[in-house]
Amino acid sequence: MKTLTGFALALLPLSAWAASTEFQDIERGRYISVLGDCAACHTVDDDQPLAGGVPLETPFGTLIAPNITPDAATGLGRWNFEDFKAAMTEGVGRGGYHLYPAMPYPSYTLMEERDIRDLWAYLQTVTPVENDVDANQLPFPFSVRQVMLGWNLLNFDGRRFEPDPEQSDEINRGAYLVESLGHCGTCHTPRNFMGGEGGDKFSGASIEGWYAPNITPNRHVGIGNWSEEELVEYLQTGGNRYAFASGPMADEVHHSSQHWTEDDLYAVARYLLSGAGVDAADWDREPPEPLAEDNAQVRAGSHIYFDRCSGCHTPNGGGEPGIFPQLASNALLNSANTDSLIRVVLAGSRPVATDAKPTAPAMPAFAWNLSDDDVANVLTFVRNSWGNAAPAVSASEVADMRETLESE
Ligand code: HEC
Ligand code: HEC
Ligand code: HEC
The missing domain is CATH 1.10.760 (Cytochrome Bc1 Complex; Chain D, domain 2)
Known part of the structure; x- marks a missing residue:
């Protein structure tokens, strides 16, 4: 400016x-x-x-x-x-x-x-511009x-923003950006049956066939493992070592957060990672135990992983920074909601291109050569390896997503 x-x-x-x-x-x-x-x-x-x-x-x-x-x-x-x-x-x-x-x-x-x-x-x-829209x-x-x-x-309560006198100016600026202009909660906070923001704030929600993940400081399902720099990198360039923004978040990065000033991005990161806006009881939970290595789905899935996935995501799930996301200790993989995970494996994904990172690598689609069982098994394996722990994925969830993708 x-x-x-x-x-x-x-x-x-x-x-x-x-x-x-x-x-x-x-x-x-x-x-x-x-x-x-x-x-x-x-x-x-x-x-x-x-x-x-x-x-x-x-x-x-x-x-x-x-x-x-x-x-x-x-x-x-x-x-x-x-x-x-x-x-x-x-x-x-x-x-x-x-x-x-x-x-x-x-x-x-x-x-x-x-x-x-x-x-x-x-x-x-x-x-x-003359454009009549109904x-x-x-x-x-x-x-x-x-x-x-x-x-x-x-x-709707029509309240105005009140800075919290206990917090720094920077955290208050972050709160203002996240809660007001950035309207992050419209996608990341669960909705009640009327479509109003209802459940635990920022705890993750489904939107247009995608999952907007938990963005609380929870270390297992949220972004608690991310540093401030990594969160700023994600919002500014569309990706970091854990994740690349796709779908509605790619739009958000493309039109909006890639153009925010560095000060504003750090304010957002400090606010979200401090947990100042959310009730600790809602995010500070113990992670579950992973499924055992001899679980049938985990075993079948590990073969598929080493055959089809480890070439890019590496055998220990570490990925390649800036190229292939790390699947180890990755919040998206631990989420109860599997919409985005199944979608990415079936349909592939090309992350958003930003001014900072004009070309980005793509994840190939596997819909044509992995069955519903294969996709369920490989995801169950990655969801229970290298620090991840989450319930098994079922073939019927995969079949539902296949149907959604075919109708898009
Ligand atoms: C998530 C989508 C979304 C975003 C982001 C959004 N709008 Fe809207 N806006 C809408 C929709 C949908 C309507 C129509 C609502 C209706 O008619 O009930 C609307 C209506 C409006 C209206 C009323 C226009 C009229 O003719 O009735 C104004 C003014 C407006 N938006 C301004 C803005 C401004 C300024 C911003 C950015 C700060 C913004 N909107 C961001 C979706 C959005
Ligand atoms: C229009 C809906 C929408 C809005 C608005 C939105 N997000 Fe997102 N966000 C998503 C979706 C969907 C994803 C998952 C993207 C994916 O799977 O690649 C996501 C992913 C993320 C992630 C990555 C989390 C992870 O574990 O991979 C972060 C961090 C994030 N958003 C922060 C924000 C912040 C901060 C704001 C407000 C400035 C915001 N988002 C606004 C929909 C939205
Ligand atoms: C050719 C390299 C390549 C192969 C092979 C590959 N991936 Fe990916 N994968 C990527 C890239 C690049 C991304 C980031 C794309 C994006 O999010 O838009 C990605 C993203 C993902 C994500 C989302 C991670 C996140 O946090 O957003 C998951 C889950 C995933 N891959 C699982 C798999 C599985 C399971 C396989 C094997 C069936 C596989 N990948 C095979 C390159 C690959």
């Missing part, structure tokens, strides 16, 4: 000073839009930023993110700041209609006033926006 030094400011005439403050607000607002990842949902085509059109699957049906460029007829051209603030903090659109929480207003409501203002200043400068594609009765009145009563 560009900032003017005090020396440069002293040389500027007054009118230029006014203009430069405005420029700074707009630049700041642009960065807020990156932190909030507005583009992930509101941009389809990078040549027409924020013109809307991204379809979002929700438990109730499909919503399409609308046009938020300043176009008068089809965008926010007729909105004023108060209208915008109500959308961001109360989930209410211009004229009083209720927005669905697929728009992450339950997180954005924590935004500071200045951030909302600068974001609004930036949105005025985006090229207006956001609401939900079936009746969910299509009736008044339904959201009841949802808000039960799931």
Whole structure:
């Protein structure tokens, strides 16, 4: 971000000073839009930023993110700041209609006033695009926006961000970024039956056929083994020695966190790894015992592993830093939810390319040459080797994922 030094400011005439403050607000607002990842949902085509059109699957049906460029007829051209603030903090659109929480207003409501203002200043400068989007594609009765009145009563408290005086400024900055603009919990916190954030915070959740893993400091199923540097590396480059970001997290890294400042990324890492935001009782649990080596699935799986997998992931599961992820002591492998694991083995995966790491290696697909039993066995083996411990994977879970992948 560009900032003017005090020396440069002293040389500027007054009118230029006014203009430069405005420029700074707009630049700041642009960065807020990156932190909030507005583009992930509101941009389809990078040549027409924020013109809307991204379809979002929700438990109730499909919503399409609308046009938020300043176009008068089809965008926010007729909105004023108060209208915008109500959308961001109360989930209410211009004229009083209720927005669905697929728009992450339950997180954005924590935004500071200045951030909302600068974001609004930036949105005025985006090229207006005429693109009429009908956001609401939900079936009746969910299509009736008044339904959201009841949802808000039960799931939305409209609270503002309160820094914790016991914590450092850096941890408070991290808390603000994670809870508010970064809306990490919308994917990483389990949902209740109404689609509101429900279960233990950051303990992992299914989203669009992927699993957004536990990001608490738990050492077994969470990111407690990661150093701050490793977490920053993941958010900045899309990968570290344990994991590469794919699916919805690849989008998050691509549009958002790879562009965050180093200070902001470290603040996030310090906050998440300190466990300040979560109840220790929810994450500080003893790991289970691994399945025995003579378990039939573990034994069958070890043959497949040494035949098909160890060439890249190495015989001791250590991987190759920056190329092939380490499977040893890997939280994703220990997770109760196996959606992402099965998906990766069946369909393969190409991790996100970032400015920092433009090309990344790929994981090959095994759907065509491993049976449901083979995939279940090899995953059961890796889930119970080299420090990992987790329940066996069943062939029927693999069959279900095969079906999901075929329908995509
Ligand atoms: C996870 C997806 C997602 C993200 C991220 C997101 N939005 Fe939205 N947004 C939506 C959806 C979906 C709607 C439509 C909701 C509805 O109509 O009920 C919406 C609606 C809106 C509206 C109301 C527009 C209207 O015409 O009613 C505004 C304003 C808005 N978003 C601004 C933003 C800004 C600014 C950001 C970034 C800070 C952002 N959104 C990030 C999904 C998203
Ligand atoms: C749109 C949904 C979404 C959002 C928003 C999101 N994540 Fe993720 N995240 C995921 C998914 C899905 C994965 C699993 C990716 C994979 O399997 O490659 C993931 C993976 C991760 C991982 C790797 C964990 C591991 O054990 O491999 C970390 C760390 C992470 N996210 C942190 C964050 C942070 C911090 C934020 C907020 C700034 C965030 N995520 C926002 C969906 C999301
Ligand atoms: C040609 C090299 C190669 C082979 C062979 C290979 N992998 Fe991978 N694997 C990768 C790469 C590269 C990634 C990272 C890709 C990504 O996450 O997008 C990966 C990712 C994974 C992950 C996800 C790890 C995480 O934390 O995100 C699992 C699990 C995995 N592989 C298991 C296996 C299994 C089981 C086999 C054998 C059936 C196998 N791999 C064979 C290269 C390989």
